Amino acid sequence: MAEKADSMERAKRGRSERGRQERERGTRRQERRPATEPAETQAAASLKQGSDAAVLELDNFLPYRLSVLNNLVSRALASQYQARFGLSIPEWRVMANLGRAAPLSANEVAERTSMDKVKVSRAISRMQTAGLVKRETDARDNRVSSLKLSAKGKRIYDKIAPMALAWEREFLSVLSEKEITAFDKILEKLDKRIRE
Secondary structure, eight states: OHHHHHHHHHHHHHHHHHHHHHHHHHHHHHHHSOSSOOHHHHHHHHHHHOGGGOOOOGGGOHHHHHHHHHHHHHHHHHHHHHHHHOOOHHHHHHHHHHHHHOSBOHHHHHHHHTOOHHHHHHHHHHHHHTTOEEEEEOSSOTTOEEEEEOHHHHHHHHHHHHHHHHHHHHHHTTSOHHHHHHHHHHHHHHHHHHHO
16 A cells, blocks of 8 residues: 555656646746747737737837838948938939939939938939939920939949949848849839739
């Protein structure tokens, strides 16, 4: 009888020890898990818990992440041309578009850059004053004017374009060719989706 009681006590201690070990492993797994769970996990959890439990984790919220990345990329690239050529980010965007697709109207520049029309108008005005942009009135419609780079503007564009391309290559160097191709396709899909 004593042997049976002893055997039952050992089995109970074994189950208790296994339970303790499993709890410790679970705790260690939780400690290794990042502070913020992946966006998919959060989204799935929110759906299961109902809309009242939905928590917006900005670090995993795609629109926020894209906005922050856009700002960081724009500022980093701007460091290549601002000090040397005195161009603001909107002015460079205007110049980049006119350098490839002129002549364009101010509205067309705004559409192509997705910038506010007022911001585009101010950039164009400053660039005209600096002698970088020429504005010509449409012969068929005096209300419409087209923009193109002046000779001075073209010279500056021709200096910045290779710098911008080199910066892009360096920035993307952390990705493989396959990742770059996939990323490009993803951007195209998202661009198409947001315009629907």
